Structures are given as structure tokens and as C-alpha cells.
Amino acid sequence: MTRTVLAAAGLALLPAAAAAQTAAWAGYAGDPQHTALSATASQPLQAIRWQMAVDLNPQYDGNDLLIHYGSPAITAANTVIVPVKTGATDGFRVEAHSGTTGALLWTQATDYTLPAHGWTPSYSPTIAPGNTLYYAGAGGTIYKRGNLDAPGAVTPTQLAFYGSGGNAADLSGYLANQANFNANVAISTPITSDSAGNVYFGYQVKDPSAVGGLRSGLARIDSTGHATYVSAASLAPAGDTSIRAVVTNCAPAVTADGGRVYVTVSTADGVTSQNGNGYLVALNAASFAVTGRIDLRDVKTPTNWATLPNDGTASPTVGPNGDVYFGVLENPFSSSKGWMLHFDADLTQTKTPGAFGWDATASVVPASMVPSYHGTSSYLIMTKYNNYAGLGGDGVNKVAILDPNDTQTDSRTGATVMKEVLTIAGPTPDPEYVATHPNAVREWCINTAAVDPATKSVLVNSEDGKLYRWDLTTNTLSEAVTLTAGIGEAYTPTVIGPDGTVYAISNATLFAVGAPVPEPAFALGLAAAAAGVGAAARRLRRRVTSA
8 A cells, every 4th residue: 555545444544524524634732523534644754844843932841841732724725834832831823834845824813812821831723614713812712813824914803702602703892801801801722623513611700790791612613703712610500509610721512513522520619629520521512502512531440530640741532433432540559550431422421431532632543554463343542651760650651552341450550441552651761760660761742643544653752752653454663753852841742734844842842744855956957057067078089089
């Protein structure tokens, strides 16, 4: 099979809505279901084709970068939309670059300010059908603009989800109380677009009394500009008055038919508290009526609620059969590994969990990508399996392919978990821990990993500063390219563009990786001319010699 043809079996498992998406990679985890499946074969990891800063003023905590950088979004015409942090603690702009050369096409300033937070949250725009970009602005507003593939900035349209009568274009309420809205309301999750062009996002409200009683919650702006929103507190079951907000960085997930949206709500308000517990909620995507809800519990100690940390980026993934996956942190905290919880589409049935969930969003892997697999599942899931030294683990940090419909016993906890189909450990020893944990290796630095059915591989980023291809046919790290010297950092996504370029973030820099960039035509022309002159000279010498 060539790199330019997607495996038929893999294509069959791409989300049904993919055909309606005009973006090659719409935003966080690639599509509304967060499968991170690429419809394009990735290029070989042979060279850094271009690179750019995603943080103009990175703030290091010792040797660590505790910021979740937003995901690039890529148009079908191969324009890479990149969120860039501009200030020390705040300030963002959006840049568009040619995916082929990295050349800057346009820059769009924003007035967005971050919500209250611990680790710096991600700023993640989305590309909706119609090649329209939505990105967060001040006061909980959203900007949208088109003309994404042409050079030059445009004047965007500003929308407010709390506009009068559900009219997002009505900014009168915002403008009448702009200072208070800007100080108290902020988008707090990546923006998700569905296949019809509707966008969804969580928002945080610091002081409801300053903004007319508006409370933290979930919002939707449809493709016509009609807005719907609901408070997180109202998504709790009757009698539970503890729920305060949508979990920070939790990108809403939408089913392939666009009928249902999933989001997680928490007792942590994001202002005074960053760790909470709560529920995974299913809502009718149009009306926001609750259609399902489930407690998020610790697997080993199910009497305990699982911890929902605002410092993570775990978001729901909707599998091809409608099952839903969501990563949580364990409670009691013992090793910072958590669980990948697993439910049916209606959130009425708890299924077998995965044995790791902290700061991880599951990627979907068609079973045909793993030749050694002979089970009954049509798809598997991929996630990281970090095993933190110093926190109860042995430091052998892995990535894993799991069978959601088969089981094994977790060797560390004794819990029944998803069966491991393949695992592979990081290749680089971790100098911080090898003295006490001889097999310790650097962490896998991904919150959602790009899956490439055409090459039967997953693109994974490591804290050793390298981007790897995990070949699922041989279960080897078959290719690697060095991006940086390596650094401890909050987890980031990998992305595949429409020309197969692979994108990864390391040490505040976005790297575009693939085959070496061909020499420019001018240089090739000079080389050809030089070759022609050389050939003519050789012919002349032969004539002189023969004479």
C-alpha cells in the first residue's frame, strides 16, 4: 500500500461527518468526535520543513513549561492556522501559514484574556465547514472570519452567545457592560465545530453578579448565528447543588450525526478551585436538553469520585459505535495515572476502562491497522500509558493500543481494565530518575495523538524532544526526528496536514516535519544549467583529444 492511498478499512471508520468538513484538521483532535484520524497519509519523518514560535514569551517553571499550547487547525487547501501566545501571562493572536513553505499569510490579533487557571489553558480555534474560522475573544465573545487561504487580515465578525433573544450578533448587552464582561467572562475550552457549522465551547464566569447573573456553562452558536447556552450547575441531577463549571480545557465532543454533544462538568469553579469531581453529560445538540448523565468514579475505589483537574486537557472521544471515552485522575491520588473511563452512547452503561487517563484524550485506531490483532473489535483506542517514577510508578512510560471490548487485570491496582494489544516504552532514559528507577524513560508528551491508517502508524511526541512514528505493524518506533534538546512540558497534540506534513510542538515551537523540502525551481535550474555547461565542456575536450 502506498503512502498516498488511505487503507479502505481505515477510511470506513473515519467519522461519517468527515465528508462535510472542509478542514483537513478542524481543531483539537482533528474532528468533532475527537478521533484524531487522518484522511491523508503522513510523510516520512526525515526533516523539519519549517518551524515557528507558538509562544513569544514562554514562562518556565524551573525546567518545565506548564502551558497547554492550542492545536493547529488546517484548511483543505493546506493553510495552517496557529494560535500564538504573545505576552508573558496573557495575550494571543492567530497566524496563518502556508503548509508547504511556512510563509506567513496573515495575522489576526485578538483581545482574548485567559480565565482564572493553574497551568496556562489552551487557546484552540476551530475551522467550521464553509472554511470559516472561529476563535475566542474578550468577555466570552467569539470572532469568526473567512478567506482563510488568501494573504491579508480581514475584519472579523464578533459574536456573543448571550446576545438578546439568542441573536449572537446582538452585542448591545456586551457593549453596555463591556468592562465587566471582559473582566469576568472567558472562553475556557477549545472550540469544537460540528459537520453543520455549529460551534460549541465552555465558558467561565468569575463574578456572576457583575454580568447580569450569567453563570459558567456551555454555549453553542449555530451556523446562522443563533445562540444557546446553559449553566453547568443546571446539568447536575436534581438535588446536587455542587456543580460549578465545565472542566477547563475539556473540548465538547459531538456525535457524527450532529445530534448529541458531550461535556464534563465539575465542582471546581476554576476561580477558587482547580480540582473537582462531577459528571459526564450528554445533551441534545440543538436544545441543550440533558439526554444522559453519569457519575465519574474512581475505578479502583468506586465509592470515590474521580478527580477532574483543570490542569489537564482530557476531552470526550466518541467512538465509531457511539461509545464515549473520557480520561480522569485517580482518587485517592497515588501515581497521577488515572483512568480512561468508557461508557455507552446513552451514558447508562459503564464499560471496561483503560488503565491511564490523566490529561489524555483517546484516539481511534481501526483494527485493520494492527495486523497482529485477531480480536472481535472493529476499532481500538490509542492513549499514553505514562507510569510516573516518584509517584508510585517505575518510570517506564509507554503508549498503548487498547481493546475496548476485552479485558485484563491491571498489574498495579488489580482492577479489570481494557486489554493491551500493543505497548511501547519511550526510548530515552530519564536522567532525573534513573538512579532510583533504572528503567525510567522520558514521558510521552501528547494529549491527543494523530493516527495514520495509510501507514498503520501513530505520530507521538516525547519529552526527549523527538517526534516518533509508532509503526503498529512491527510495534517499533520506526522513524524519529529531533525537534529540540527536550524539556518537561504540559501535553500537546500531534496533527497531520492534507499534504502529509506532521506537526508537533516542543519547547514553545511548532515544527512541520516530513520529507526534505525540494530545492527551489531556480536553484534546480542553475544546477541543470551547470550540468549542461559541464557536459558541453566534456564534449569539447573529447573532440580536441580525438583530433
